[in-house]
Amino acid sequence: MEANKSDMPNNPGANRPVFEEERSGNRNKIIIGVLAAALLTAIIFIIFGYKKQGELREEGELTKQELVDASAKLEAISIELDQKIEEIEKLGGDIEELQLAKEEIEKEKENLRKSSNVQISRLRERVRGYETLLKDKDEEIAKLKMVTDSLMSENTALKTQQNEMQEVLTSIEEDKGKLEEQVAFAGRLKAENIKVYSVNKRGKEREGEFKSRQIENLKMQFNIGENNVAPIEGKEILVRVIEPAGNVIFDVATGSGTFMIDGREEFYTIKQDILFDNTKQTLTFLYKKPTEFEPGQYTVEIYTDDYVMGSRNFTVK
Structure with a gap:
């Protein structure tokens, strides 16, 4: 009995070191786990924070x-x-x-x-x-x-x-x-066969050259040439008798007047109003000059509608 008692340890603290070591190991594991969890949380927080x-x-x-x-x-x-x-x-x-x-x-x-x-x-x-x-x-x-x-x-x-x-x-x-x-x-009319006569007091006519004392009346005669283009209508036929000095014989008392041609006013000696009928009608003009005709060459010009129908010269001795 005694021998058995002597084999059992008398000091109860003999096993304490082993127990303390086990407790210390468990505590370290817990601490490591807590730190790991904290680190993981921090990482997650950082990742979430960045996101x-x-x-x-x-x-x-x-x-x-x-x-x-x-x-x-x-x-x-x-x-x-x-x-x-x-x-x-x-x-x-x-x-x-x-x-x-x-x-x-x-x-x-x-x-x-x-x-x-x-x-x-x-x-x-x-x-x-x-x-x-x-x-x-x-x-x-x-x-x-x-x-x-x-x-x-x-x-x-x-x-x-x-x-x-x-x-x-x-x-x-x-x-x-x-x-x-x-x-x-x-359509212009033409004066054809223009003739100039001197008519004395007895009514005798002379053509060509004649003396001033033989001229009681100056007779001018012509016919209007045929023209199928010209219309049948009234015409004003004007005659100008131009003296050797270039002046137009003009006397209002004998029917003289003025007309416009090429934008200028000119004198005429005598005129007639006719109906042009395209029948080669003959026109006769008689002009009695109040004074004698001076010797020299005269010109007779015939106009209508502001253009010259024809002209003829005659001489007075």
């Missing part, structure tokens, strides 16, 4: 550089928009939509100047919208230019045709004018 920060950056305020870039982009779009408005307006297109967009861009620019509190995603969407609008207007401008070019080509063709027609009409008018002149010239 959240990215989301906030996507939806949050602009950075200084983004503000500068956005302002520059809006300014470039605004300038291009002005160009499109001017170009479309010149082409006759509708600029109302572009003017509204211009107003919106100006508001965006003002907001950027006042505050950077603008959402990135919203701004990007607006910028993309403006860029799409500009592209659409580029297509509209191209179509308007095609229409304008087509209209200009048609207008040029019409002007060319108009010029050609005007040239034809001018040519026709010129030809018509020439034809009228030719007809008018062809």
Whole structure:
């Protein structure tokens, strides 16, 4: 009994070191586990924080550089928009939509100047919208230019045709004018077989040269040549007797007067009103001069409608 008791340990603390070592190991494991969990939590928090920060950056305020870039982009779009408005307006297109967009861009620019509190995603969407609008207007401008070019080509063709027609009409008018002149010239009457006689007091006639004392009356006789172009109508036949000195014998008391020819006023000696009937009718003029005829060569000129029908000279001794 005693021997057995002597074999059992008398010191109860003999096994304490082993137990303490086991407890210490478990505690270390717990601490390591807690630290690992804390580290994992921190990593997850960091990862989540970066992700959240990215989301906030996507939806949050602009950075200084983004503000500068956005302002520059809006300014470039605004300038291009002005160009499109001017170009479309010149082409006759509708600029109302572009003017509204211009107003919106100006508001965006003002907001950027006042505050950077603008959402990135919203701004990007607006910028993309403006860029799409500009592209659409580029297509509209191209179509308007095609229409304008087509209209200009048609207008040029019409002007060319108009010029050609005007040239034809001018040519026709010129030809018509020439034809009228030719007809008018062809329609001129001619005095044929012009004869000048001196008639003395006894009624005896003398042709050719005659003396002044033999001239009681001056007789001028001719017939009007046939002309199928000239119309049958009344005519005023004027006779001018021109003295050797170049003066027209003129006396209002004997029926003399004036008429216009080539824009100037001239005297005539005597006249008759007749009906031209294209029958080669013969006309006779008798003129009694109040004074004697001076010696020399005289000229008889016959007029109607401001042109000369014919002339004849005679001599007084």
